[in-house]
Amino acid sequence: MKGEIRVIKYQAGYPGLNKKLSVENPKAYKTALIGIRLTELQERGMKMLKTGRPNSGGTQITFIPLKSAEEYQPELEKIICDGNEMLFENE
Helix, strand or coil: CCCCHHHHHEEEEEECCHHHHHHHHHHHHHHHHHHHHHHHHHCCCEECCCCCCCCCEEEEEEECCCCCCCHHHHHHHHHHHHHHHHHCCCC
């Protein structure tokens, strides 16, 4: 443990994901969230812990690291499942 730096969690702000977008185009808002989740998982090994409410300044999203490599596949499948539900929800 000596000399190691670990990320426990971090929060990122997304100004483009604002309240106006979530109200006027909820499908685009949800698509953007899924894209962000997928990018964070693939590039940083992080999964979404919580999403703040969208407001005029955007949306805050908190991420935490995966605890093990075994968590990657179930998290990826969850993101894909959420994407499929959103894609086919009105058909």
